[in-house]
Amino acid sequence: MTRRERRFQRQFDVLARLIPPLREPMSHLRRDSWFPVRFPLALLLIAGSLLSFLPFLGLWMLPLGLLLLAVDLPVLREPISAAIIRARRRFRRWRRHWRAGRGKP
Template identity: 70%
Template structure:
């Protein structure tokens, strides 16, 4: 397993730790036998994420779709891993600032 693949799999494990409810679906979707379900789902989530401004769809769909798409497209693993890492760091920074702001009030 290459360095890029290990980094990619660490992002799955990090997401599972952050949102424990995602653990079972992510484990199931990562299996090779789930390709016929995973690939169309990844495409639909990515397209839905592009229309995030519509009431039913959301921006969360874009990274979820790209993450699932990267399972089957190895060239996407590096950029998607970096994107997920940056997103997690940004979220942690916002949460820290929010906690600090709440304490000062």
């Protein structure tokens, strides 16, 4: 396993720790035997994000679809893992700033 693949797998593990209800579904979807489900689901999520003007469908589907697609397409692994890292850093910075503004430690 290359350094890039390990980095990508670590991001999956971090997401599973951050969002515990998704731990079980993500572990199942990452298995190789789930390719027939994972690939069409990823494409449906990406296509659904294009219909973001509808109530339930939205832009939240695009990162999730790309994440699932990156499991099968090695070309997407590095940019997706970098995007996850950037999003986590921005969220931490925003949360720290928000807490400091409210006077909480």
